[in-house]
Amino acid sequence: MANLHDVAKRAQVSIITVSRVINNKGNVKDETKERVLKAVEELKYYPNSLGRGLNSNKVNTIGIIIATIEEVSIHGTHYYNELMAGIERVCTKNSYDMLIPTQKKFSGKDYDYLKLYYERKVDGLLMVSPDLVPSQMEEVAENKIPCVVIGDRTEKYGISYVDSDNRGGIFRVAEFLIQKGHRKLSFLKGLKDNRHVNDRLNGFYDAVHKYGLTVRDEWLLDGDFSVDSGRNALRTLISGEDMPTAIFCANDIMALGVLFEAQAAGVKVPDQLSVIGFDGLEVHRYTNPSLATIRQPLVDMGYAAAEILFQKLKGPADLPETRIFPVELLMGGSIKV
């Protein structure tokens, strides 16, 4: 592999002159420049990013820290794809590459989210719903590590973040239904009690409390994000003493299960039961009736997070910036209005 030295020798100039030509920095006579470029071409010279990075402390790469792709892609969501698509656009614009670490453990302890940065493999970090412990958060803030969090609220540490307003979104949709006359609302929860799922449930409660509705215990259903748990939920409702008029599902896949079982059991959607999903999967348009669902603007969120990160990489990295994106109700025939 040719290096600067080889090119310099061939072009009959010094190393630094070649460097200047490559980087378009400093004055070089046109004639010399041509000679150098010719040598670069002939030797198929590529600047070594390691040498470059070692010297300039910049590698033109950002790290994207995220659960395993497999994990993020389950339940049929487009979460990972859309987020990445947004991030990718900004990276392309800025000529940066994206690095995805795979080692989720570091010397037996919890994953060291900052390893990638400290090792100088990346210039900055995008962290997707990280499980940072407080000490790590403080480390990020104190050391002014260029970093933006997606899907968590980190304001108390002074760390920039981008999130969607799940809670407010569900609240508004629930409010909308209540205003349309619904009084008996139910909620089908998801598998783990992570923050996102709780937010959704909280938005539901916000509306319920605001309008002084009562939610029967049997209307708070447990699910595991699967179609079957949606089916089960509907059966549970049917076998109860009183049917709700609407059910909020923590994800679309479970909402599908509810729809299918409703059809099988002869429950009319939306006349007897309105069904609301969460995720905005493409399928929602293809069910019968079509499924009303709530969608996070994931592409925009990825884009925004990356934009904030690059802003930090260029200027001072210490000013925390924050963006909350509203979620969107994708209307469907599964809601009675």
Place this chain on the structure above:
Amino acid sequence: MANLHDVAKRAQVSIITVSRVINNKGNVKDETKERVLKAVEELKYYPNSLGRGLNSNKVNTIGIIIATIEEVSIHGTHYYNELMAGIERVCTKNSYDMLIPTQKKFSGKDYDYLKLYYERKVDGLLMVSPDLVPSQMEEVAENKIPCVVIGDRTEKYGISYVDSDNRGGIFRVAEFLIQKGHRKLSFLKGLKDNRHVNDRLNGFYDAVHKYGLTVRDEWLLDGDFSVDSGRNALRTLISGEDMPTAIFCANDIMALGVLFEAQAAGVKVPDQLSVIGFDGLEVHRYTNPSLATIRQPLVDMGYAAAEILFQKLKGPADLPETRIFPVELLMGGSIKV
């Protein structure tokens, strides 16, 4: 940021001793080792991967060259996710990170697929359905660049690849239908005539020719991978002089369109028309009737490709290895048997 020198000073040893401890290489007295590790801990030392890479010519990263994520994720396919999930597993196993380049152009010319490697940002390359020109292929082969192609057949260049047998798969499904009595087969093509889409069509032709069937011109339909083009296709068939008894669709989304329009137009599926999709989208189980579809084992393909690449990174990189994965028919109610 602490470097080897700082750690050495604190531990009262020489730089190379610290290096030895970090890399578990060579003999170091237990007592010394402890002192060094203590200093590492106290100074929060992380080995700089740039210095390391520059010296050892190894960066523990592989590059994944693929069209933009946005592009690969359209039409609702899980192509990208599944492939990446397979690759990720192998990378995790081998403690390698994954680098995704974003610059699809290099100095105004076509994308330089090898840039990442020549710049020493990665140790090897996984190339997903690349549009390599012959000279680049030869370059890969001649220079023994560790590289595995996914989704193309590169045997004539001696480059390792992993692919699925789309052609054979469709052939077998078509043959199956023919054996079940179908004589009038139609095919709904996709947008561009890329190799994959052609393969699918060719498999169809293989079966048609083998059994001496005639395919009316109006049974070869043009589509653009969208639901609407599926709907249009069905309308075209209805308005024709003779209806086929089965339609193969180049992707699932178009097959959905066919199903929907069939329902709207009163065409009975599968009694009057069998519908076969391609991709194996999750939705296929949720339509009514469920959609028969053909699935590539993408996770396995990603896994296999990565495995081959790591084998090259360890041993001699010149022996080309190849794997063709059979596709799978996911049965559904949309086929009359």
Place this chain on the structure above:
DNA sequence: AAACATTTTGTTAACGCAAACAATCAGTGA
């Protein structure tokens, strides 16, 4: 205790690049 082997530690150089500084050259005005 001397000779030797083995373990342990250290010195130097190199990887490829660019910043800081130094030197040369051509052109300009006095």
Place this chain on the structure above:
DNA sequence: TCACTGATTGTTTGCGTTAACAAAATGTTT
């Protein structure tokens, strides 16, 4: 012609690491 300016080119150094070689310390045998 000479001093001066600006353009152009070159030399040296350091970024952080490890390999190769060198030296010192320890242990073992006679």
